[in-house]
Amino acid sequence: MQNFKKESLRRAWAEIHTDRLKRNAEKCRALLPEGVEMMFVVKANGYGHGIGNILPCLENDCGADWFAVSNLVEAIELRELGVAGEILILGYTPPKNAPELVEYDIIQAVTDFDHAAALSRECPVGEKVRCHIAADTGMTRIGLRGEISEIADSIEKIVKLPSLSVEGLFTHLSVADSDAESDIEYTEAQIEKLAELKRELNRRMVIVGHFHFLNSAGAAYHPNARGDLARVGIMLYGLSPNSALPLPVSLEPVMELKSAVSQIKKVEAGIDVSYGRTFTTKRETSVAVVTIGYADGYPRLLSGKAEVLVRGKHAPIIGRVCMDQLMIDVTDIEGVAVGDVVTLFGTDGDEIITADSLAELIGTIGYEIVCGISPRVPRITVEG
Numbered sequence: 001m002q003n004f005k006k007e008s009l010r011r012a013w014a015e016i017h018t019d020r021l022k023r024n025a026e027k028c029r030a031l032l033p034e035g036v037e038m039m040f041v042v043k044a045n046g047y048g049h050g051i052g053n054i055l056p057c058l059e060n061d062c063g064a065d066w067f068a069v070s071n072l073v074e075a076i077e078l079r080e081l082g083v084a085g086e087i088l089i090l091g092y093t094p095p096k097n098a099p100e101l102v103e104y105d106i107i108q109a110v111t112d113f114d115h116a117a118a119l120s121r122e123c124p125v126g127e128k129v130r131c132h133i134a135a136d137t138g139m140t141r142i143g144l145r146g147e148i149s150e151i152a153d154s155i156e157k158i159v160k161l162p163s164l165s166v167e168g169l170f171t172h173l174s175v176a177d178s179d180a181e182s183d184i185e186y187t188e189a190q191i192e193k194l195a196e197l198k199r200e201l202n203r204r205m206v207i208v209g210h211f212h213f214l215n216s217a218g219a220a221y222h223p224n225a226r227g228d229l230a231r232v233g234i235m236l237y238g239l240s241p242n243s244a245l246p247l248p249v250s251l252e253p254v255m256e257l258k259s260a261v262s263q264i265k266k267v268e269a270g271i272d273v274s275y276g277r278t279f280t281t282k283r284e285t286s287v288a289v290v291t292i293g294y295a296d297g298y299p300r301l302l303s304g305k306a307e308v309l310v311r312g313k314h315a316p317i318i319g320r321v322c323m324d325q326l327m328i329d330v331t332d333i334e335g336v337a338v339g340d341v342v343t344l345f346g347t348d349g350d351e352i353i354t355a356d357s358l359a360e361l362i363g364t365i366g367y368e369i370v371c372g373i374s375p376r377v378p379r380i381t382v383e384g
Contacts, residue, residue: 010260010378010380011259011260011262011291011292012257012258012259012260012291012292012296012377013257013258013259013377013378013379013380014048014049014050014255014256014257014258014373014377014378014379014380015255015256015258015346015380015382016049016050016053016054016254016255016379016380016381016382017252017253017254017255017256017382017383018053018054018056018057018061018254018381018382018383019382019383020238020252020253020254021054021057021058021062021236021237021238021254022057022061022062023252024235024236024237024238024251024252024254025038025040025058025061025062025064025236026062027249027250027251028216028219028232028235028236028249030249031219031220031223031248031249032214032219032223032230033223033224033225034225035225035228036214036223036225036227036228036229036230037066037228037229037230038064038066038229038230038232039066039067039068039088039212039229039230039231039232040058040062040064040066040067040068040232040233040236041067041068041069041090041215041216041231041232041233041236042054042055042058042067042068042069042074042078042233043068043069043070043071043074043090043233044070044074044371045074045371046237047233047234047236047237047367047370047371048255048297048370048371048372048373049237049254049255049370049379050379050381051074051077051078051081052081052379053379053380053381054254055078055081055083059083059085064085065085065086066085066086066088066229067083067085067086067087067088068087068088068089068090068231068233069087069088069089069090070089070090070091071089071091071092071093072089072093072097072100072101072106074089075087075089075104075106076100076104076106079104079105079106086107087104087105087106087107088106088107088108088109088132088168089101089106089107089108089109090109090231091109091142092109092111092115092142093108093109093119095115095118095119095121095122096122097122098119098122098123098124098129098163099122099123099124101119101129101130102123102124102127102128102129105130106130107130107131107132107167107168108129108130108131108132109131109132109133109134109142109170110131110132110133110134110158110164110166111134111142111143111144112143112144112154113144113154113157113158116131116133116158116161116164117158117161119131119163119164120161120162120163120164121163123163123164127163128163128164128165129163129164129165130165130167131164131165131166131167131168132166132167132168132169132170132209132210133155133158133166133168133169133170133208134170134171134172135151135169135170135171135193135194135197136171137171137189137190137191137193137194137213138171138174138186138189138190138193139171139172139173139174139190140174141172143171143172148193148196148197148200149200151197152197152200152201152204152206155169155197155201155206155208156204156206159206159207159208166207166208166209167208167209167210168208168209168210168211168212168229169194169197169198169201169208169209169210169211169212170194170210170211170212170213170229170231171190171193171194171213172213172215173187173190173191173213173214173215173217173218173222174186174187174190175187176215176217176218176221176222176241177217177220177221177241177242177245178242178245179221179245187218187222188222190213191213191222191224191226194211194213195226198211210228210229211226211227211228211229212227212228212229212230212231213227214227214229214230214231214232215230215231215232215233215241216231216232216233216234216235216236216241217241217242218230219232219235220235220241220247220248220249221245221248234366234367235247235251236254237253237254237255237370238251238252238253238254238255239251239253239354239355239356239366239367239370240356240366243356243357243359243360243365243366253345253346253354253355255345255346255355255370255373256343256345256346256347257292257298257343257344257345257346257373257377258341258342258343258344258346259290259291259292259296259341259342259344260290260291260339260340260341260342261288261289261290261310261330261336261337261338261339261340261342262289262290262291262325262338263288263289263338264286264287264288264289264330264336264337264338265286265287265289266284266285266286266287267281267284267285267287268281268284269281269282269283269284269285271285272319273287273318273319273327274303274318274319274320274321274322274326274327275319275320275322276319276320278303278304278319278320279304279318279319281318283331284331285318285329285331286329286330286331286336287318287327287328287329287330288310288315288327288328288329288330288336288342289325289326289327290308290325290326290327290328290342291324291325292324292325292326292342292344293321293322293323293324293325293326294321294322294323295323295324295374295376296324296373296374296376296377297372297373297374297377298321298326298344298373299321299358299362299369299372300320300321301362302317302321302358302361302362303317303319303320303321303326304316304317304318304319304320305317305361305362306353306358306361307353308328308342308343308344308353309342309343309346309347309348309349309351309353310328310330310333310336310340310341310342310343310348311333311334311335311336311340311348311349312348312349312350312351313332313333313349313351314351315328315329315330315333315342316328316329328342345357345358345369354366355369355370356369
C-alpha cells in the first residue's frame, strides 16, 4: 500500500511506467514485416504521458531514431530535449515557418502544391525544406486528393520546386481498426491506391524516398511490407486503437492515474452528495473525498458511472465529479483512511481499471482519456 506522504504531498499524479513502454515497443516492432522501420509517434506530449518522461526510454532502451509529432512546437521541443534522430511533422506548418524547419532539421508534411510552393518561397536562400508528401487516399484530411494521374502530376511539380527536398510519400488509414468487411476492403483500397501512386511515380522516374501508410491499427491488423516505415502511436502506450477489437499482442498500460483520500465522513440515508443533488444515499454511507477532478482531466461525464480502486477494491463515484475533487462510496471497504492512494485508472492488487474501459463508459476512446490529463497533474517516471 502506497502512502500519500511518500508521494511528496501530491494531490493527484500520473505514474509513467517506462519498463512497460519498452516491452510494448518490442512487441509492436515484432508485428512489423521485415524491412519496415518503426516511427515512434509522440505527439500531444507523448499522448499525455509526458515527453520528458518517455523520451529517455524511447531513445536509450527502444532504439528510436524516427519520431512523429503534430506540429512545429512539438518538433522543436524534441530537438531542445536533445533528439538527434529524424522528426516528421504530420500536420500543417505555416510556410512562414520554413526557416525554423531548416534550422531544426525537421521534415514537414506537404499538404498540397500551394503549400509546397509557399514553403519553397519562404525557405532561406541556399537551403532546402525537407518534406514528405501527404496523399489523401480516403481519410479526407490533409493531403493531395484526386485520381492517380492528377496526384502524380502535382507531385512531379512539387519535386521540381527549387527549395524543397522531397524525401517521402505517405497516407493515413481511416478505418484500419475495424473488422467490418467493408472497412477491411476500404483499408486495402487505401493501401493499394498509395501503392499504385508509387508505381506511377516510378514509371515517371519521380523519386519520393520513404513510403509509409501503417499506423498503430494498420500495424496490428494490416501488416504490409510494401512500406518502409510504420507510424506507431497509441499501442506504444498500452492502449488499443479499438478496444472492442482484440490485439494480436498483449500490451501494458504505461500510465496510471492516482490521487488520495482527503476526508472520510459517515452520513445517514437520504443525504444528497455533490452538485445538482444527483445522488442520494440509500443507507448509512462512508463517503470518501478524493483530491482529483475534471480540472485534472478526469472527465465530469464519468460522474455516477465510473469506479476507482482503493485498498485493492472497487469503489463507485457518487454524485458529480467536481473541478478539483470527487466523492466515492467506501462503505464496503474496510480500513479506508485519509492518505490512502486512490487509483483512477491502473492496477491496485489484483484489480485493474483501464483508460479504455473508462472511455467506453462515456462513448469515447482511450486516446482522449490519457491525452486529456491536465498539465497540472505531475507525471512521475516509474522504472522497473
